[in-house]
Amino acid sequence: MGHKFSATPFPDFPVTAEQCAAAVAAAKRSAEDAELTLQLVLAQAVRRCTLSGLSQRQTADVLDLSKSEVNRIARFVAAPQAGAALRNGGFSDDVNRAVERAWASPPVDGERPDAD
Secondary structure, three states: OOOEEEOOOOOOOEEEHHHHHHHHHHHHHHHHHHHHHHHHHHHHHHHHHHHOOOOHHHHHHHHOOOHHHHHHHHHHHHOHHHHHHHHHOOOOHHHHHHHHHHHHOOOOOOOOOOOO
């Protein structure tokens, strides 16, 4: 403990093993949040596409997923427990903000929804 070594190329200053462990733990948390964000946005997107009348095949094409992946997500979203979890959230603020940012992106065709 307390042994310092130089990690290359970043950071370019001496760090302790404990600092390395903390950096790895923070990166793991970020990766877990990113994966959860992706899964939530996928679930919401599949639900929105199917509710708008797209078939699972059309949804798969639009979202660039396999039909079996869309089917798996659609079954998950249809489960009562999953629907409640998606509606009620309970996720970290970082995940909630990331999901909001994902949905705040402008539509692909460049049109913005009318602001009332």
